[in-house]
Every structure is written in C-alpha cells, then in structure tokens.
Amino acid sequence: MVQRGKFKVVFVRHGESEWTKHNLFCGWYDAPLSNKGLEEAVSSGKALRDAGLEFDVAFTSLLTRANQTLDIIKTEIDQLDLPVVEHWRLNERHYGDLTGYNKEEMAEKYGLEQVQIWRRKFDVLPPPMKETHKYYTSIVENPKFKSQPNIFIPEVESLETTMVRTLPLWNETIVPDILSGKRVLIVTHGTTLRGLVKHIDGISNEDIMKLNLPTGMPFYYELDENLKPVVSMKFFSNREAVEKAMALVASISHRN
Secondary structure (H helix, E strand, C coil), X not given: CCCCCCEEEEEEECCCEHHHHCCECCCCCXXXXXXXXXXXXXXXXXXXXXXXXXXXXXXXXXXXXXXXXXHHHHHHCCCCCCCEEECHHHCCCCCHHHCCCEHHHHHHHHCHHHHHHHHHCCCCCCCCCCCCCCCHHHHHCCHHHHCCCCCCCCCXXXXXXXXXXXXXXXXXXXXXXXXXXXXXXXXXXXXXXXXXXXXXXXXXXXXXXXXXXXXXXXXXXXXXCCCCEXXXXXXXXXXXHHHXXXXXXXXXXXXX
C-alpha cells in the first residue's frame, strides 16, 4: 500500500515577469508579469482545476507578479472569494546592488563565477543596495510595503537570510493553518520557494544550489502530522523541464 500524507500543501512559483523576460535581477522591485507569465499563470490555474483542488486560504507576497499569478489562479479554479494573506516575508530575495541590472552584463563586469556565487551560494551576499541606487526609492516607497506593519526592507539578501525572513511566517502562521486541516496554497517567488523546499525536505546547503524551480508550474507536498514529507515536490505536469528540475530532489536519500 502506498503511504499517503495527512496534509497536502500546494506551491506555485509565479509566472515569468517582465524583468525576468529581459534577464534582469528583480528581487524586491515590483515588476509585473510578462505576456508569457500571464499565460503561465493561466496554465497553473488550469492544472489545479483539472486536479480538482479547492483551497481554504492562500498566501502570497506583496509583489505584483505573485499577486497577478494568484488572481488568475483564483479565476481559473472558480474561487474568487478565496481568503488571501499577503505578506512581506514571502517577498523574493533582495538582490541588493544587482537589482535592475542584466545578468550577462554583471557577468562581464564581475566575472561569471562571481555572479554565480552571488546567485547560488547559500550564505554569500551580493553588494548591498545603497540609497543612491536607481531603484532604491521605488522599493522603499512602495505603498504596499508601507502598509504592512513591522516590515523590514533589507539592503541585500542571500538564500540563508531570505529563509531567516520567511520561516517565521511559515512556522507561526502557515503551519498552524496546515495542522488545523486548512487546504493551503502558497504563490510566491523562486528563491523564497527554494528556501521553503530546503526547510521541508532538509536539503543540504550544497544541494540546494543545484535546484531551480520552473515558473508557473504548481507542485505539492504531502506531509505527516510532524510535517515530514511523505510525498515531496510532486508537480501537476510531466513536462521535461520539471523532470530536469527535480533530478536533484529525486536523488536525495534521506527521504522516507
């Protein structure tokens, strides 16, 4: 008999943003979805609808690209009245001084190896964003950020510090909802999700560097009563891109 988890939690990385389309470091800049990203959001919603899923609560960040994705999903699954919690702790990783710059141009300036270290090393910080940065004001003056109590806007983050920011919301708000039996949907960003996946599955600092989650492709975990994964990162699709993305995860031996 196949063992099944007691609780199912669904995750979605938002669709492609306009800045991702142009290969720019986005972070906390409030870029909207591209046309492709809008299509990916529709596909996400259809995948969840085809799976027959309904939800009791959704969590997302304060950033438009995640909000747009969630709104489209709600339309596709016919749950426009789904309660939504928007929280700064689910914002994307803050890329500091790299924000708004083309990734290839930064590789030419600093070297590809250094940029890859900044992007992928668990605990390495890029240069911080200063007040003179061209996007500093648009970030710190974002009205949605200002409306959130106790928000902390960092100058820069690594995956490690992104997790430090995100996990209190997971532990103190999302987990109690899961354990109460609520059907939870989380729509957020690539690095934010990588941190949650690392936490849930206990992935090492080295292995998490190799994991890249595709945009607009929902996946789920089935968890036991101790929030240990019984089913890990199962996608609602068989696309080749997903199989590549999950090659690392499938090889992790510590799973039950």
